[in-house]
Amino acid sequence: xxxxxxxxxxxxxxxxxxxxxATKPQLPVSMNSTTLSAKGTRIGxxxxxxPKVDTSFPGAGCLLCIAxxxxxxxxxxxxxxxxxHEDLPKLKQAVADLIRKRGAEPVVIAEDLKLxxxxxxxxxxxxxxxxxxxxxxxxxxxxxxxxxxxxRELGFERTYSAYVPTSDAKAVLRGSAALIDLKTHALEWYxxxxxxxxxxxxxxxxxxxxxxxxxxxxxxxxxxxxxxxPLKP
Amino acid sequence: MxxxxxxxxxxxxxxxxxxxxxxxxxxVTGACLAQAxxxxxxxxxxxxxxxxxxxxxxxxxxxxxxxxxxxVSHDAAGMGTGSMMYPAPNAIGLLAAxxxxxxxxxxxxxxxxxxxxxxxxxxxxxxxxxxxxxTNQRLFEVGQQRLSAAHPARLLGAAETPxxxxxxxxxxxxxxxQDRRALVLDNAVRIFAPGSTTVAYAQTVxxxxxxxxxxxxxPVAGAASEPTQVVDDGTVTLxxxxxxxxxxxxSAALFGESLDIVLDESVAPATENKSPHQTFRYAEGxxxxxxxxxxxxxxxxxxxIRTLRGWLMSVPAGSxxxxxxxxxxxxxxxx
Numbered sequence: 220x221x222x223x224x225x226x227x228x229x230x231x232x233x234x235x236x237x238x239x240x241a242t243k244p245q246l247p248v249s250m251n252s253t254t255l256s257a258k259g260t261r262i263g264x265x266x267x268x269x270p271k272v273d274t275s276f277p278g279a280g281c282l283l284c285i286a287x288x289x290x291x292x293x294x295x296x297x298x299x300x301x302x303x304h305e306d307l308p309k310l311k312q313a314v315a316d317l318i319r320k321r322g323a324e325p326v327v328i329a330e331d332l333k334l335x336x337x338x339x340x341x342x343x344x345x346x347x348x349x350x351x352x353x354x355x356x357x358x359x360x361x362x363x364x365x366x367x368x369x370x371r372e373l374g375f376e377r378t379y380s381a382y383v384p385t386s387d388a389k390a391v392l393r394g395s396a397a398l399i400d401l402k403t404h405a406l407e408w409y410x411x412x413x414x415x416x417x418x419x420x421x422x423x424x425x426x427x428x429x430x431x432x433x434x435x436x437x438x439x440x441x442x443x444x445x446x447x448x449p450l451k452p
Numbered sequence: 453m454x455x456x457x458x459x460x461x462x463x464x465x466x467x468x469x470x471x472x473x474x475x476x477x478x479x480v481t482g483a484c485l486a487q488a489x490x491x492x493x494x495x496x497x498x499x500x501x502x503x504x505x506x507x508x509x510x511x512x513x514x515x516x517x518x519x520x521x522x523x524v525s526h527d528a529a530g531m532g533t534g535s536m537m538y539p540a541p542n543a544i545g546l547l548a549a550x551x552x553x554x555x556x557x558x559x560x561x562x563x564x565x566x567x568x569x570x571x572x573x574x575x576x577x578x579x580x581x582x583x584x585x586x587t588n589q590r591l592f593e594v595g596q597q598r599l600s601a602a603h604p605a606r607l608l609g610a611a612e613t614p615x616x617x618x619x620x621x622x623x624x625x626x627x628x629x630q631d632r633r634a635l636v637l638d639n640a641v642r643i644f645a646p647g648s649t650t651v652a653y654a655q656t657v658x659x660x661x662x663x664x665x666x667x668x669x670x671p672v673a674g675a676a677s678e679p680t681q682v683v684d685d686g687t688v689t690l691x692x693x694x695x696x697x698x699x700x701x702x703s704a705a706l707f708g709e710s711l712d713i714v715l716d717e718s719v720a721p722a723t724e725n726k727s728p729h730q731t732f733r734y735a736e737g738x739x740x741x742x743x744x745x746x747x748x749x750x751x752x753x754x755x756x757i758r759t760l761r762g763w764l765m766s767v768p769a770g771s772x773x774x775x776x777x778x779x780x781x782x783x784x785x786x787x
Contacts (some may be wrong), residue, residue, distance in 0.1 A: 278533025305731075378533045383554045385561070386530025417526040429760035436731045436744040 245395075248347045248409040250449045254398065255321035262323050262398070263362035264315045267369045268331035272302045272435075274388075275372070278379035287382050294425040295388060299374050302432070305439050307370070310446060314366060317450040326362050334369065340404060347406040349399045357401040365401055368446060370394035370412070373438075375431060387422045390434035391415050396446045412445055414438045507604055508715065509617045510592055514610040518586045518703065520579075522572030523627040523636060523736075529564055531557070575630050578688040582696030591624065591707055594700065598708025603715045618652075619644040620715070624707055629737030632687035633664040635702055636736065639710040643718050653718040657764040659706045662753070663735050664690055713756065713764055722748045722758075732757055734767035743767070 255262070274296045276288035289296065315325035337351040353365050372393040378386040391414065398408035416437045418430030536553060540546035576583060596605055608614055620643055627636040636658065643653040666686045691699045727747045732755065733740055743765060745757035755769040 278535075280535060378530050380531070380534050380553070380557065381536040381538070382550045383536070383557045385532060385534070385557055387526070387561075389527070389530075415527055417529060424761075427760070429762075432760050433744045437742045440731050440733075440742050 243342075245347070245350075245406070245409055245411070247411060248397075248406050250398065250408040254407050255318055255323045255450065258322055260323045260364065261326055261360075261362045262318050262364045262366055263326045263328050263356060263360050264311050264318070264366045265328040265330075265332045265356075265368070266308075266311055267334060267367075267371075269304050269307055269370055270373050272299055272304070273374040274299050275374065275376045275391075276379050277376065278381070278385065280381065284379065284381050288377070288379050288384070291384070292377060292388065295375060295423075295428060295431070298426060298428050302374075302435060304373070305436060307373075307439060307443070310368060310443060313443070313447060314368070314450060317447060317452075318366070320452050321450065326360055328356075328360060332367065332369075347409060348404045349397070349406060352404070353399055354401050354404070363401060364407065365399045366396070366408075367399065368394070368396045370442070375435070376415070387417060388431060389415050389417045389422075390431060390438045392438040392442045394442075408449065410445055410449065412442050414441045414445070416441070506719070507606070507617045508620050509608040509614045510596060510605050510711070511608045511612075511614070511619060511621050512592045512610060513588050513621075513623065516587055516589075518583070518588055518591050519625045520576055520583050520586075521569065521625070521627050522575040523629045524569050524572035526565065526568065529561070529568060531560060531564070572630065575628055575632060578684070579628075579691060579696065579699060582692065582699055586696075586700060586703075588624075590700070591704060592622075594704035595707035595711065598705050600712050603712060605711075614644070614646070616646045618646060620711065622707075622711065624710070626703055626706075629739070631737045631739070632685075632691070633666070633737035634735070635661045635699075635706060637703070637706040637710055639707065639714075641711065641714040643714075653714075655714045655717060655764060656761075657710045657713050657766070659710045659713075659766045660734065660736055660768060661702055661706055662768045663737050666690075709766060713766060717764065729760070732767065734769070736767075 274292055276285065276292065279285050279288040311327050315327045318325040334351060337353055337355070340348065340350055340352050342350070353367075356362060356365055370392065372391060374391065375388045376391040377384055377388040392412060393414075394412040396408075396410045396412065397406055399405070400407055416434040418428075418434050420430050422428070422431050424430055538546055538549040538553070540549060592607055596607060599605055605620070606617075608619070620641060622642075623640045625638045627638070628634070629636070637660075638656065638658050640656045641654065642651050644650070645652045664687055691702075729744055729746055732743050732745055732747075734743070734755070735741075743757065743759055745759045745765065748756040748758050748764065750756070750769060753769055755767050757765050757767065759765055
């Protein structure tokens, strides 16, 4: 193989690697003021299972790096396991109460939604559409729209560059909240949740980590605000 | 005062014999009441014995100027997750490379924090004429006048001895919010029994002022074309009125409140308060802040809470955080 062909192949491979798996991130979609006020509209309110409160060390890429980061933060990880979800499980009910105040009819879906159980939808180049096909919910619960809260990460995060920490540990909550029209799959509201709070003052205070614990409860409150505020009359 | 009969554990150890006897009596009485499930009324005497009123002496710090800084957030601090290829000719070389990487990273993170603090401190620029001459001597003098009548106090120079009085050392640090609508005082206070060099009681208290009420914003001609110009939204004018007297008065008021809180706590710790931990919301300037804490007391539009660190915080409570609300409550309606 001559050099030109080799370079072209390498460039093609690089392009495939860089773009092949890339998914365009869903941008926020603001809620129309009339979305929740349509009388007779039945809106299902569901959540995915809340994640285990845990620590994460992004950037500690190699196996030895992960082991080093885990050992260095073992007391924080042990403490993290004692934290609860506070009142996040009640978020569905709070959402339903606000929907009722706005005029629509809420249907609280008690079961934790498993997103993997829904088939993927083909990516749409234009517009804001759900990436999963939630239409089976339409018949199962007799609802027109689905308000889905998906919290994927909750706990503490400390970034690393290989073996070396590059930040203090911080409380973090990541996920999204969305309102999906089950007939058209259109996203009528999409709110990414990416809340990070640092400890006020020192963070490394074992065994109870009061500064980080305070930040943890702050991210829970802030995430509730981000979900509930757009729904308020 | 009736509540002076109750002492902290540390206070008991360091007090002279008459105080010790009284304290033991108070401790035994309190323990008996607790076991019986009886709560002592706040104003009921802790012991039948009369306890001499404490006189406090406030030692003015040797640091001349009052410490002010801009409130800073480190939520976005950190340097990401860049990968690192270590030169590793052997195990020792790898170890040396990792140690070097760690030292450099630490240094950069510290520099980042210092830079964030320096940027936050820019909020104080308009107040430089006042803060440049605002000494701890003046703060303590005005703050002493703001202490409640229950805490008679006199000032003490940095090198003077307190004699037979209880010594109070304080290290106040003020922060101004970035919207310049509130002051936050962090005050680390230590109390020494007469003649003792051992700390009898130590507490850190944070006091957050009620947010400044701003006048309706007036249109500023040319403001849009000069984005880098510092535009006074009214806060600087309010703080700097009459040569910055408001800034000094508010600082002294926070300082006096912080001392009142600590002195009260030192003689009557709110250990009976077993309220559950909850997340309290309060105004810090124009922003809403939160703190996980236990409620200690609530009055006069303010809330005293105990944080997870065990510190005390006095925060504005809701929309009635004004002096008017306090005055209204202090004056009960005629029967």
